[in-house]
Amino acid sequence: MTTVTTRTVEYPADGLTMVGHLALPAGAGRRPGVLIGPEGPGLNDVQRRRADALAELGYVALAFDLHGGRWFTDPEEMLARCLPLLADPDRLREIGHAALDVLRAEPRTDPDRIAAIGYGTGGAVVLELGRADVDLRAIGTVNALTTGRPGEAVRIRCPVWAGVGSEDPIMPAGQRDAFAAEMQAAGVDWRLVIYGGALHAFQLNRDSEMFRASRVAMYEAGEPLFTRAQEAGEARRDASFDDVLRMITGIIATGYVSDEQRGRVLRFALDGIRTGKD
Numbered sequence: 212m213t214t215v216t217t218r219t220v221e222y223p224a225d226g227l228t229m230v231g232h233l234a235l236p237a238g239a240g241r242r243p244g245v246l247i248g249p250e251g252p253g254l255n256d257v258q259r260r261r262a263d264a265l266a267e268l269g270y271v272a273l274a275f276d277l278h279g280g281r282w283f284t285d286p287e288e289m290l291a292r293c294l295p296l297l298a299d300p301d302r303l304r305e306i307g308h309a310a311l312d313v314l315r316a317e318p319r320t321d322p323d324r325i326a327a328i329g330y331g332t333g334g335a336v337v338l339e340l341g342r343a344d345v346d347l348r349a350i351g352t353v354n355a356l357t358t359g360r361p362g363e364a365v366r367i368r369c370p371v372w373a374g375v376g377s378e379d380p381i382m383p384a385g386q387r388d389a390f391a392a393e394m395q396a397a398g399v400d401w402r403l404v405i406y407g408g409a410l411h412a413f414q415l416n417r418d419s420e421m422f423r424a425s426r427v428a429m430y431e432a433g434e435p436l437f438t439r440a441q442e443a444g445e446a447r448r449d450a451s452f453d454d455v456l457r458m459i460t461g462i463i464a465t466g467y468v469s470d471e472q473r474g475r476v477l478r479f480a481l482d483g484i485r486t487g488k489d
Contacts, residue, residue: 215266217259220273224309225302227279231310232259234266234274235319243324243348244314246307246340247274248333250354251293253282258330271320275310277332293332300360303339311345324348326369331355334373341367356382356390356403364397371401378408 216235221228232254236242245265249258254276262272277296283289296302307327315322326349327337334355341350342359344366351372371394375382387403394401 215263217263217266220313222309222313224276224306225279225296229276229306229309230254230280231276231313232262232274233313233317234259234262234272235317236266236269236271240319241321242269242271242319243326244271244273244317244320244322246310246314246325246327246329246337247272248307248327248329248336249274249277250331250333251277251289252284253278253289255282258333271314271317273310273314273317275306275313275333275336277306277336296332297335297357300339300342300363303336304343307336307340308343308345311340326350328352329355338371341369341371344368354379354382356386358386358389358393364393364399367394367397367399369400371399372404373402374404374406376408377405 214237218233220231220233222231223229245262247258247261247265249255254274258274262274265272278292283292296306311325311327314320314325323346325347327340327347328351329335329337330353332355334352335357337347337350338352338355338357339359341347342363347369349369349372350367351374353374354376356373356375373390375387387405391401391403
């Protein structure tokens with residue numbers, strides 16, 4: 212097995228001290244770099260292992276932090292942190308730029324060959340780096356079809372790959388269409404892969420705590436999470452009856468930390484049916 216060297220890196224961003232995970236490949240020469248953005252709950256061993264795996268392939272990989280060293284298991288705490296971030300492209304870019312500066316400052320990194328991948332909120336961060344005209348070789352996202360401010364996607368200089376589950380209630384058909392329209396109008400070289408039958412956080416081990424925390428938080432937020440975040444300050448759109456039914460289907464199929472949590476999420480969905488609101 213290829214020898215990989217890892218270390219923890221601390222750096223400031225968004226008023227916090229971020230705690231990232233840097234993985235270096237064997238050898239002494241400069242190598243291409245990869246940023247790795249975590250899911251909404253934050254950086255944990257899942258992303259650290261992804262960085263290590265990329266280093267084994269010869270990349271300098273930095274799994275960056277979103278929450279100042281915290282990893283959220285409580286859905287409400289996570290949403291209280293993530294929703295304002297998703298509503299503010301400038302804060303997302305600040306978090307991304309700070310991590311990029313750390314990766315570029317590593318002597319083993321070739322600063323002219325850097326790509327970025329991200330999952331959920333981390334995917335929103337790397338997309339905003341592209342919209343901010345950062346020179347990246349590629350952008351890849353999972354569960355992160357966030358759209359940006361009008362006209363800014365034209366600054367994306369590299370190919371964009373996005374993956375999403377067909378049954379993800381956070382990324383419904385309307386959100387997929389909006390993302391595709393933005394990329395197409397901007398002339399981006401883009402690909403969108405829809406995984407049939409997959410729900411949110413489909414890339415995680417279904418038995419893991421990370422999977423349960425991510426899934427619970429997303430369903431508690433309701434189907435139009437990212438749309439709502441991007442339209443902060445505007446009137447919230449109504450959720451259709453079909454939207455809510457799709458959300459309930461996801462709830463039934465999802466593993467939860469406790470029966471009490473499942474019941475709380477179902478009550479949220481039923482309230483949506485009664486009120487006609489998300």
